[in-house]
Amino acid sequence: MELFLVISTLLLVSSVSSQDMPYEHVLAQLQACPKECRCPRSSPHVVYCDNRNLKTIPNIPPHTWYLYLQNNQIDVLSEKALRNTTQLRWLNLNHNKITDQGVEEGALKALSGLIHLQMEDNLLTTIPTPLPASLEQLRLSRNKISKIPPGVFSGMDHLALLDLQGNKLGDEAVTEQSLKGLSGLVQVNLAKNNLKIMPSGLPATTTQLYLDSNDIEKIPPEYFKDLPKMAFLRLNFNKLGNGGLPKNIFDLPSILDLQLSHNQLTEVPLFPLSLEHLHLDHNKIKSVNGTEICPVPIGTLDESANESGPRLRYLRLDGNEIKPPISWDLIICFRLLRAIVI
Structure with a gap:
């Protein structure tokens, strides 16, 4: 899904050309281009103001769709500077010095067509508000965010990607109330925060969940009951230890990729037929019994590999206490395996 989002974004940007605009708009756009920025004649919808050591946002031309302001010294997200950019779709403010107080009231809400907002590596301690309801991607990683105000995502049913990795979010911040309104969420990244329990309140549309580098010890037995699309x-x-994983917790028909590296497991958890990639490296596993972990009785499998059987293709077990050779029953069960790392 992440790859799909990247590819679709590149196609969207590459489609921008002067042919999309009347000549008089192209001329007006180029004439209004701030002296601190670069406005390519071939792509007049795009304005590059990145890496210019800017401390403030210059006045942006009205026909701008894509605005790049990353890697500057900007500390205020100015409503005045963006007042005329009603057509803005993409705003990149990564690597600046924007604080909560620096986000002027109404600066973002006025951007009613904004689809992508990137404010990574700034000084935010909370989610900026109000946000435009049009947003599809919100990237706020590596700030100092410790709270998500209730209702901040109200009405944001278009948001598909929420990236909050590398912040200071605790369990009390990620709740059903704080995530309310994200009815279309597909990917959520909460890695490198201060979570001790699995986050609550995720919508049923969630397909990708990233929780690396937290302090989670267990997964509640019914946790994935309302997450039918988890892949x-x-x-x-x-x-995570064995006691923190209920026996059939990963029995999810939609799951494709499961990563449990660098935990405290001593056994391989059970998983369904659908799983294609399993990462269990750097745990405390001593042996792997193919008969026990095979999703179906080995005796019921056909002689040839096929899609009706287990679909595991990649298995990583290095950094454990397992010694070769691999047991033959593992090979018999997982006949689509292309790589086993020990």
Whole structure:
């Protein structure tokens, strides 16, 4: 999904050309281009103001769709500077010095067509508000965010990607109330925060959940009951032991990629037929019994590999206490395996 989002974004940007605008708009856009920025004649919808050591946002031309302001010294998100950019779709403010107080009231809400907002590596301690309801991607990683105000995502049913990794979020911040309104969420990244329990309140649309580098010790028995589309789950670098994983917790027909590296497991957890990639490296596993972990009785499998059987293709077990050779029953069960790392 992440790859799909990247590819679709590149296609969207590459489609921008002067042919999309009347000549008089192109001329007006180029004439209004701030002296601190670069406005390509071939792509007049795009304005590059990145890496210019800017301390304030210059007045941006009205026909701008894509605005790049990353890697500057900006500390205020000015409503005045963006007042005329009613067509803005993409705003990149990564690597600046914007604080909560620096986000002027109404500066973001007025951008009613904004789809992508990037404010990574700033000085925010909370989610900026109000946000435009049009947003599809919100990237706020590596700030100092410790709270999510209740209702901040109200009405944001278009938001598909929420990236909050590398902040200071605790369990009390990520709740059903704080995430209310994200009815279309697909990918959520809460890695490198201060979580001790699995986050609550995720919508049923969630497909990708990244929780690496937290302090999670267990997964509640019914946790995935209301997450029927879960396909990519990452819990690397946590504190999960065998007792923290209910027996059939990963029995999810939609799951494709499961990552549990750098935990405290001594056994391979059970997983369903659908799983294709399993990362269990750097745990405390001593042996792997193919008969026990096979999703179906080995005797019921056909002689040839096929899609009706287990679909595991990649298995990583290095950094454990397992010694080769691999047991033959593992090979018999997982006949689509292309790589086993020990």
